[in-house]
Amino acid sequence: MGPGTLVHVGDKKVKEPILTLIEYNEEYLEVHVNQDIDIIKNLEFAEDRKIWINVDGLHQTELIESLGEVFGVHPLVLEDILNTTQRPKTESYEDYIYVTIRTLFYERLENAVDSDQISIILGNNFILSFQEMRTDLFKKISQRMERPAGNIRKKGVDYLTYSLIDSIVDNYYLLLEDIGEEIERLEDELIKEPDPATLQSIHELKREMIILRRSLWPLRETIASLQRDESGLIKESTGIYLRDLYDHSIQVIEAVETYREMLSGMLDLYISTVSNRMNEVMKLLTIIATIFIPLTFIAGIYGMNFDYMPELKWEWGYPAVMIFMTTISVIMLYYFKKKTWL
Structure with missing residues (x-):
């Protein structure tokens, strides 16, 4: 046109x-x-x-x-x-x-x-x-x-x-x-x-x-x-x-x-903001994983199938290990909180 x-x-x-x-x-x-x-x-x-x-x-x-x-x-x-x-x-x-x-x-x-x-x-x-x-x-x-x-x-x-x-x-x-x-x-x-x-x-x-x-x-x-x-x-x-x-x-x-x-x-x-939220989640997961590292190590040791291990036949062996693992977890949580990581 x-x-x-x-x-x-x-x-x-x-x-x-x-x-x-x-x-x-x-x-x-x-x-x-x-x-x-x-x-x-x-x-x-x-x-x-x-x-x-x-x-x-x-x-x-x-x-x-x-x-x-x-x-x-x-x-x-x-x-x-x-x-x-x-x-x-x-x-x-x-x-x-x-x-x-x-x-x-x-x-x-x-x-x-x-x-x-x-x-x-x-x-x-x-x-x-x-x-x-x-x-x-x-x-x-x-x-x-x-x-x-x-x-x-x-x-x-x-x-x-x-x-x-x-x-x-x-x-x-x-x-x-x-x-x-x-x-x-x-x-x-x-x-x-x-x-x-x-x-x-x-x-x-x-x-x-x-x-x-x-x-x-x-x-x-x-x-x-x-x-x-x-x-x-x-x-x-x-x-x-x-x-x-x-x-x-x-x-x-x-x-x-x-x-x-x-x-x-x-x-x-x-x-x-999204990155900060992701960092908070990763920090929490890292803390949880860090706490379970020594616990897994201890559980792994006593999970070995050797016939001759000192504590395997001990009557108080299981409660002692559980108390020890709990103590480690509490100490690590206290340390993380003192460092304001938690």
């Missing part, structure tokens, strides 16, 4: 796409859920109103293509939106900015990190956002929009773009908190009683951290590209917020690197 061919690449995560249209300014707010694309084509947007269209579900390529025609989005951008394997990036075009970023969720039961792609198109007076499935990620932003005095209603769509990305980055902190709790649990298992299942959990979590790092590492450059944008779509007042968002992205990346180092250290700790 040629460049710009629209094909959905990824899983179908919703039955039917949900299209939400929000028109707003400081005095006006109107929300249309499951808005028909034909109505949007014929809708005349007021110049003093800002538009936010959110699409949950990407498998209907006709819907994405129609939105691209309405807002003049290049087919290559639409192709990237439908290909849900994109790495985070920012691309500037003549009339809009395209941003793709990944939102991450930690599945505690499966000990795995799941990710969804979110694409954002920032235009002169509109913003388009595309999600693979419907989530509560932008719910708080919708609630903030209901307050006329809030910054989202007062400021432009560039501030709304910042708010959407900030919501995604904030969700990373929740993800890292869940992963941190899992790492603490694994550390407790390592100290108390590690087993092969613990080792498997560490390997799985370490593999997920690699996926997490691959999704988050480009985030810093994505936000930095928005700060450096010269298209005029991002105002200087919003640049202050983007700098703060850039700092948050660095904190998230540093936390991921810290967790990766902790997991590597936990693998070493597991090997050391």
Whole structure:
């Protein structure tokens, strides 16, 4: 297929796409859920109103293509939106900015990190956002929009773009908190009683951290590209917020690197713990074997089948040998304990 061919690449995560249209300014707010694309084509947007269209579900390529025609989005951008394997990036075009970023969720039961792609198109007076499935990620932003005095209603769509990305980055902190709790649990298992299942959990979590790092590492450059944008779509007042968002992205990346180092250290700790347990077992077996060496020697001597041995015909020979063997065992146990070998 040629460049710009629209094909959905990824899983179908919703039955039917949900299209939400929000028109707003400081005095006006109107929300249309499951808005028909034909109505949007014929809708005349007021110049003093800002538009936010959110699409949950990407498998209907006709819907994405129609939105691209309405807002003049290049087919290559639409192709990237439908290909849900994109790495985070920012691309500037003549009339809009395209941003793709990944939102991450930690599945505690499966000990795995799941990710969804979110694409954002920032235009002169509109913003388009595309999600693979419907989530509560932008719910708080919708609630903030209901307050006329809030910054989202007062400021432009560039501030709304910042708010959407900030919501995604904030969700990373929740993800890292869940992963941190899992790492603490694994550390407790390592100290108390590690087993092969613990080792498997560490390997799985370490593999997920690699996926997490691959999704988050480009985030810093994505936000930095928005700060450096010269298209005029991002105002200087919003640049202050983007700098703060850039700092948050660095904190998230540093936390991921810290967790990766902790997991590597936990693998070493597991090997050391298992080796120490094996050493304790070997020490105990060695002590037992050492105690039985003289006892076996004595039993071997009196087990020889010679006719003329001094103690064989002695009435108290057996009790004397048993007492002697017991005395040797007690003396050796006392010596080992005094040396803290036991």
